[in-house]
């Protein structure tokens with residue numbers, strides 16, 4: 409096995425007193441207000457909250473696609489100044505290249521990774537296609553794949569450069585419930601196997617409880633962290649279990665309380 413396939417130590421993320429404003433035609437939008445969040449190495453953290461509370465903005469900052477207006481965002485002790493292969497992002501839409509097959513899409517993310525031979529790149533791409541359960545679809549055209557399979561290719565593509573941090577912005581929101589359930593199981597297995605830090609954005613409280621070590625609750629206008637919940641359940645977790653439902657009920661109740669107390673959720 410190429411040494412590249414040994415998982416790297418995953419990164420600690422430090423978000424310190426971060427605020428962010430956007431200038432728009434409707435005026436200044438205060439997207440995030442004084443956010444502080446420490447994420448430990450290998451942790452799985454879910455960000456939950458209603459539309460417009462700044463979850464994606466925070467994810468984009470960790471990805472290095474946006475810079476904070478105030479405060480700092482650091483990975484492994486280094487301030488984040490731009491995108492890096494160490495922090496890969498995955499979105500709701502798979503955004504795969506339709507002119508490449510599944511294998512070609514995964515290979516693409518390894519194209520510019522230095523220090524690898526072509527044989528090693530192929531070995532890595534095959535390893536990740538197998539990890540996401542698509543070894544038999546190596547040469548399938550993208551348009552032949554279901555929505556869930558496309559997201560599996562996108563996951564393999566994000567993992568192939570061996571990032572320390574995986575950033576996931578509602579990656580399963582467009583999928584049907586059964587496909588999502590399979591992916592919850594697979595993502596938990598892959599996360600445990602690859603030792604990667606995951607920050608996962610969702611509107612779905614149950615999904616957050618099923619996946620996260622921690623669920624961080626945001627409120628909007630401006631985006632603030634309201635509360636954090638540590639999920640003390642063993643893995644793999646089943647989204648339909650009584651225990652997951654119990655946590656989800658508590659978190660949803662908290663969301664509603666903030667709404668009633670004028671937090672604008």
Ligand SMILES: Nc1ncnc2c1ncn2[C@@H]1O[C@H](COP(=O)(O)OP(=O)(O)OP(=O)(O)O)[C@@H](O)[C@H]1O
Nearest residue numbers: 430431432437439458459460461462463464465466
């Ligand atoms: N590039 C941008 N330019 C202007 N305003 C922006 C930009 N990105 C985000 N915003 C604004 O910042 C606020 C936070 O947006 P963001 O997309 O981070 O929220 P969100 O919680 O991810 O929402 P959703 O769940 O709907 O994706 C919103 O008011 C949004 O309109």
